[in-house]
Amino acid sequence: MAFVTRPFIRSLSSSAALHAAIKHVTVIGGGLMGAGIAQVAASTGHSVVLVDTSEDILKKSAKGIEFSLKRVAKKKFAEKPEDGEAFVQKVLKNISTSSDAASVVQGTDLVVEAIVENLKVKQDLFGALDKAAPEHTIFASNTSSLPIADIASSTARLDRFGGLHFFNPVPMMKLVEVIKAPGTSQQTFDALLEFSKALGKHPVSCKDTPGFIVNRLLVPYMLEAVRLHERGHGSKEDIDVAMKLGAGYPMGPFELLDYVGLDTSKFIIDGWHEKDPDNPLFAPSPLLNKLVAEGKLGKKTGEGFYKHK
Numbered sequence: 001m002a003f004v005t006r007p008f009i010r011s012l013s014s015s016a017a018l019h020a021a022i023k024h025v026t027v028i029g030g031g032l033m034g035a036g037i038a039q040v041a042a043s044t045g046h047s048v049v050l051v052d053t054s055e056d057i058l059k060k061s062a063k064g065i066e067f068s069l070k071r072v073a074k075k076k077f078a079e080k081p082e083d084g085e086a087f088v089q090k091v092l093k094n095i096s097t098s099s100d101a102a103s104v105v106q107g108t109d110l111v112v113e114a115i116v117e118n119l120k121v122k123q124d125l126f127g128a129l130d131k132a133a134p135e136h137t138i139f140a141s142n143t144s145s146l147p148i149a150d151i152a153s154s155t156a157r158l159d160r161f162g163g164l165h166f167f168n169p170v171p172m173m174k175l176v177e178v179i180k181a182p183g184t185s186q187q188t189f190d191a192l193l194e195f196s197k198a199l200g201k202h203p204v205s206c207k208d209t210p211g212f213i214v215n216r217l218l219v220p221y222m223l224e225a226v227r228l229h230e231r232g233h234g235s236k237e238d239i240d241v242a243m244k245l246g247a248g249y250p251m252g253p254f255e256l257l258d259y260v261g262l263d264t265s266k267f268i269i270d271g272w273h274e275k276d277p278d279n280p281l282f283a284p285s286p287l288l289n290k291l292v293a294e295g296k297l298g299k300k301t302g303e304g305f306y307k308h309k
């Protein structure tokens with residue numbers, strides 16, 4: 001009998017049962033990332049509540065999601081605009097908004113947090129939600145640079161806590177880094193992998209180490225480009241062209257820094273430098289620091305390494 005039942009149990013626990021478990025998703029933070037995560041989760045049939053601190057912010061997020069969905073629909077249903085409109089309305093029905101996280105999480109299977117990149121603020125949020133959410137609810141953070149274990153430490157559900165690191169813009173970018181912290185149970189990790197697949201994404205498994213995979217490689221690379229330029233070894237325009245035409249990258253490192261935000265990049269490198277000051281890959285850059293001090297943060301402020309219209 002064991003030979004008959006085991007594969008059955010395994011297949012249930014590894015896919016259908018776990019995915020079935022995540023139906024209702026609470027996304028906390030209606031900014032750039034949270035709105036994108038909510039949109040994708042709703043588009044794939046999940047019931048989503050998007051939470052932020054005020055109704056005004058949520059109205060803006062909802063508008064952004066509708067705009068983005070209409071763009072997706074225009075492409076996807078180019079021949080049949082009425083099907084596109086039906087798609088938008090169907091997805092919007094799957095999303096509601098709230099400014100009361102503690103009451104929303106009482107009926108949720110998964111909390112995905114995408115609020116400000118500040119350890120204390122994230123810990124306070126999860127500490128409060130831990131008391132309000134049911135036993136089975138899984139918590140996940142979309143942090144770019146903070147250790148998942150440090151965020152989880154404010155809760156009593158270390159086994160049901162992991163990382164889900166999405167990429168910007170979420171509706172377009174296929175990758176999700178799924179992070180297994182030392183306390184994350186295999187069941188939680190598997191559920192997060194399954195959830196990522198259910199969103200139509202491609203998950204990769206990561207340990208809870210600085211920058212996971214993508215940022216651990218990308219941030220030192222971008223900073224090295226700035227140092228190369230600081231040493232007078234190349235103009236930023238030439239370095240960008242070189243990496244696009246020579247390495248096949250869609251953007252050069254300075255274009256990418258402007259897109260990501262110079263403040264975000266500085267925040268990440270400063271945090272890593274503080275933890276590992278002898279690592280030359282994490283050394284701060286005077287030029288990056290100067291631009292941030294001048295408020296030149298990249299595309300979002302109209303100027304970073306380049307001027308943007």
Ligand SMILES: NC(=O)c1ccc[n+]([C@@H]2O[C@H](COP(=O)([O-])OP(=O)(O)OC[C@H]3O[C@@H](n4cnc5c(N)ncnc54)[C@H](O)[C@@H]3O)[C@@H](O)[C@H]2O)c1
Pocket residue numbers: 028029030031032033034051052053057113114115116117118121125142143144145165166167168260
């Ligand atoms: N921007 C990116 O490219 C990117 C990529 C991957 C991961 N991340 C990570 O995602 C997270 C969010 O980044 P973002 O770029 O979307 O930020 P954002 O500033 O666009 O949005 C953050 C939102 O969180 C809300 N918020 C802050 N504190 C809150 C609280 N206590 N409760 C509810 N809402 C709260 C803010 O009002 C804001 O709307 C960060 O941890 C960041 O490191 C960002």
